[in-house]
């Protein structure tokens with residue numbers, strides 16, 4: 292088997308700072324676990340605009356299409372606010388998502404025991420929480436036609452259309468079932484089949500795909516009830532699959548069960564490539580954090596956990612992913628904290644690279 296390839300796009304702001312720590316961890320896996328990666332690095336976002344006048348060159352796009360996985364830091368910053376929309380840093384990321392056709396957005400909500408007091412909920416409700424929300428990312432009400440603000444008699448009407456084809460539902464359902472197979476084999480599908488036709492079709496198609504996965508326990512829930520259950524007792528879930536709109540809301544809700552933005556990884560998956568693995572882009576949920584950029588304050592854990600997701604979902608290295616996650620858990624349990632994880636506590640925070648050191652030591 293050839294060496295798996297990884298394209299790294301550090302981007303802007305704290306992106307390069309947190310990615311530097313990931314690079315050290317990638318090197319560690321090569322040297323100590325016999326797991327080398329063919330790593331290439333390129334520019335995206337404002338950094339690409341500064342160098343090439345575009346937030347993503349065609350060459351970089353081609354590299355992304357060829358890589359086994361892409362790992363991105365963050366894009367954007369106040370310096371670029373004045374730019375025309377067509378060349379804004381965020382457009383680089385949008386082009387990647389669109390041309391790679393990344394239709395399944397994976398947002399884990401994982402609560403490390405040491406941080407359980409950061410949650411907006413009670414400790415016992417969230418401690419040890421480990422769930423995954425799969426959000427359909429390329430269709431639904433954010434894209435359906437007709438859309439617009441139209442004249443209707445003597446007033447205006449704003450219209451969006453919730454529209455899902457069977458194949459769109461089927462492919463995201465398949466991603467979710469595949470994921471459930473790698474986790475606790477429990478999938479809950481959320482829609483509003485009681486009031487929406489797209490929800491009726493969603494439930495039907497997910498059920499049909501589920502017949503191919505007899506080992507996965509499938510359940511259905513109305514999305515509003517799902518929101519209630521997520522805040523009442525989130526540990527009842529393993530994988531949740533839902534549409535673009537409900538996924539937008541539910542994944543943000545789930546994220547806040549766990550605390551800091553500096554801890555949250557994500558993945559966006561597309562169709563399987565010739566090697567059977569999905570096209571994939573991994574990135575921290577947080578942005579470029581211009582307020583702390585260049586100061587060595589950023590928490591690298593979200594980006595490090597994004598690499599752990601890549602190990603698990605793009606490189607079939609679930610055990611190594613768990614090893615990395617356990618190292619993160621260990622340093623948190625030992626009390627290592629970057630500034631974002633200290634809250635009102637008066638003690639001195641770790642720098643970005645000191646957190647990287649601690650995780651490497653734990654590995």
Ligand code: ATP
Pocket residue numbers: 305366367552553554576577578579580581582583588589590591593631
């Ligand atoms: P974007 O538009 O790119 O999402 P944003 O300003 O909405 O940007 P972030 O850039 O994620 O969001 O920053 C939100 C806040 O969280 C900022 O105060 C930032 O400093 C903090 N923050 C974000 N990521 C981290 C991190 N990895 N470590 C520490 N603090 C962070």
Ligand code: MG
Pocket residue numbers: 578
């Ligand atoms: Mg934001």
